[in-house]
Amino acid sequence: VSEAQITARETFAGSALEIDAAGDYVIDTHEAIGGDVRVQLAAGRRLMVVVGGRTIFEVTNDGAQTRIDLGGGSSERLVLGDALKSLLNEFFAQKFDVHVHVTPAGGGTSDPPLPAFQGTQMTDAQLSNTARTKP
């Protein structure tokens, strides 16, 4: 935002709030000694980013449960990367990398893997209770 285009400005301690002639709104803390920006809401209130009438991002907290919704109206829980990494690494090390197949004498389709690929399944432990998204 150029100086000439700024129509409203509030400054203090190196931070500035500015509105320019186009209606752009700027929170500028890059010259502040601190510079954190906090949006503080009461329990039950929503923080939303809406672009073109569509919700892009929404954060809620009812006082007990925090929800972060990516995309608006999302129902799919996000995967917890570290938990999924552990699950997959356990599967590879304990099941996939060590399995064998019995092949019938004379050829043909082999039997299922041995030991069986059982006991390593994805559960709610690999999914977020906080963040959701949608396709």
Ligand SMILES: [Fe+2]
């Ligand atoms: Fe195999």
